[in-house]
Amino acid sequence: MKITFNESGTSSIDIQAKDANGNVRGINASNLGVESLIAEDLDTDEAIDAFLGKLSSALTELRSQASAFGSNLSSVENRQSFTKNMINTLETGAANLTLADSNEEAANLLALQTRQQLSSSALSMASQQDQAVLQLLR
Incomplete structure (x- = not known):
């Protein structure tokens, strides 16, 4: 066998x-x-x-x-x-x-959305500060 x-x-x-x-x-x-x-x-x-x-x-x-x-x-x-x-x-x-655990995935999605919003806000603030400096120099 x-x-x-x-x-x-x-x-x-x-x-x-x-x-x-x-x-x-x-x-x-x-x-x-x-x-x-x-x-x-x-x-x-x-x-x-x-x-x-x-x-x-x-x-x-x-x-x-x-x-x-x-x-x-x-x-x-x-x-x-x-x-x-x-x-x-x-x-x-x-x-x-x-x-996938739906609660864990929802938390990950929320964290990513928060990061995206914070980075957009940071870019917006940086752009506004650059424009304020340019206006002072005019």
């Missing part, structure tokens, strides 16, 4: 059962050596012990594979958690950009 973490496919993880040599293989009764049990397998103590050995070996293999799958699951869950947090952060940021 291949899990891809991004849209370009550059970040992914392959989850497969492998033997002790790292070769990919399926997990089934045949590969574990316990594909069948017949009455003759239980006739003697040695046969029972041999079959129990096969079962023990199969159980060890299954535990090993379960551990590997658990490790892969942890990686996938961490990535999923990161992705969910990133989505929440981006959605919050987008909402903050698009949803």
Whole structure:
């Protein structure tokens, strides 16, 4: 099974059962050596012990594979958690950009209008003073 973490496919993880040599293989009764049990397998103590050995070996293999799958699951869950947090952060940021507080915007508008009026008044006063100085010089 291949899990891809991004849209370009550059970040992914392959989850497969492998033997002790790292070769990919399926997990089934045949590969574990316990594909069948017949009455003759239980006739003697040695046969029972041999079959129990096969079962023990199969159980060890299954535990090993379960551990590997658990490790892969942890990686996938961490990535999923990161992705969910990133989505929440981006959605919050987008909402903050698009949803403006009307009271705050009204206050900003009033402040800008006041600045504009003050600058117009200052220019008018400066112009009047210049004209008054010119009239004195005449």
